[in-house]
Amino acid sequence: MSPGRDGRLGVGVIGAGRVGPVIAAALAGAGHALTGITSGSDDDRVEAILPGLPVLTADEVVRRSELVVVAVPHDQLPGLVSGLAEVGAWQPGQLVLHTDAAYGSRVLDPAARSGAIPLAIHPAMVFTGVSSIDLRQLAQSYAAVTAPAPVLPIAQALAVELGCEPVVVADDDRATYAEAIATATEFSRSIVRQSSALLDRIGGRESRRVPVCARPIERRPGSGRGRAPRRPRRHRYDRRMIRTLEDLRTRLGQIRGADRSDAGPSVALVSTLGALHDGHVDLIREARDLADVVVVSTFVNPLRFRTADDTAAYPRSPESDARVLADLGVDVVFAPTIEGFLPAGTATTRVSAGDIGLRYEGRVRPFYFDGVLTVEAKLFHLVRPDVAVYGERDLQRIFLVRRMVRDLDFSVDIATVPTVRTDDGLPVSSRVALLDAADRRAAAALPRALEAAASNSDLGVDACIAAAQSSLMGEQRITLEYLSVVDPETFLPVDDGHRGRAFALIAATVGGHRFIDNAEISLR
DSSP, X not given: OOOOXXXXXXXXXXXXXXXXXXXXXXXXXXXXXXXXXXXXSOHHHHXXXXXXXXXXXXXXXXXXXXXXXXXXXXXXXXXXXXHHHHTTOOXXXXXXXXXOSSOOSGGGHHHHTTTOXXXXXXXXXXXXXXXXXXXXXXXXXXXXXXXXXXXXXXXHHHHHXXXXXXXXXXXXXXXXXXXXXXXXXXXXXXXXXHHHHHHHHHOSHHHHTOOOOOOSSOSOXXXXXXXXXXXXXXXXXXXXXXXXXXXXXXXXXXXXXXXXXXXXXXXXXXXXXXXXOHHHHHHHHHHHHHOSEEEEEOOOOGXXXXXXXXXXXXXXXXXXXXXXXXXXXXXXXXXXXXXXXXXXXXXXXXXXXXXXXXXXXXXXXXXXXXXXXXXXXXXXXXXXXXXXXXXXXXXXXXXXXXXXXXXXXXXXXXXXXXXXXXXXSOBOOTTGGGXXXXXXXXXXXXXXXHHHHHHTGGGOHHHHHHHHHHHHTTOTTEEEEEEEEEOTTTOSBOOTTOOEEEEEEEEEEETTEEEEEEEEEEEO
């Protein structure tokens, strides 16, 4: 159990959500050896940031590790620590570190009674789920550290190895600290929302680019003085719309070459088909929050459509798009022609979406996801983004893009933004505006069907589907194409015994227009 002569530790992680993999990557960067991680909410992301790391059970992680990082939700922490103590997992001299804000080191008493060393380290930051962004932000954060006095220097040293500045918080003060962090975070978000709304009323390109707030929780916990907020970069290069691949390479080369920082500018990509709406605006704003440079493509991808006539019929609004993108201060707008992006007018070499690409949306349009992935892969190759941002309206697309990133080793994180909805609950899309009043009222039954499914999730998957179908009965204007409940990890239909997180998916035609929607549910 003792560390090697060079002081390096074998580190295992319990918890594969947003926090655990980032902490593991930071400790690995400090020279520690990773032993394993438990399965979690996003195993593909874990594989991307920690390739080849064994996925183990919690007790196996403890057995193999000299330092165990426990990064699980607040309500799961006490039970997990106690449960591992009951099976005799904790070992004398083992370091046990949790990352919860509200608990100090006392929550680890069951491990300490077995001789383990309890440490609490909470980085005072908001984890975005985008690994490259989180690692960069972690290295600029303060961390609240709590531990018994004799081992407090160990907690402080580990915080420094994470890249944080340690701030000691007493066990009795952790709950107050957590409340302060939560209040500050929500206050920051509220201010940003209010400020953005006010700026939107003003209108105009420059008003939209005013920096309304630094990222939440950048100040030192318990101190009125903090580091200066990160200032937005002011780029002086040409922002005219780019039409050719060569011009795109040149522009991105200029941007990266002009940046004098050690790491260079971070780049976010938002790929669209144009005809921009409020949902796209949210994606672009999220991209601006995550990176220094925002690239938006407005390419109408013909590989997504059945025929050339279908491609030609897709709505286009280039003048309106240009105004929106200018108002949002987008750094690079890539709007190639079909011939410019696909010289043969198509792609003879394509990325295959596999079996999942032929289900749900792929059952109706078997060519669709191969076309989507082929163009996304080409954009990743051309732009080389640090992060790509997608809306959660199309969960199947997100699943397949993440799998492609994993399988083809693209060095890009995938960030998602919740679906923007109209007042009647429909996902915002260009098709909504094409519905007449009667069809619009009928289409509003689709999100209500998902609500019915969620309301019956405690009765099992069959009850969810039956409730959703019942809510659509009598809607003569709706033609249901599919209604499924899938496992987020595999995107296959859940079996009868599935418990926990799942996605309800729905697709239907209303007034000659197809609509897709989804909802996260919890089966019990």
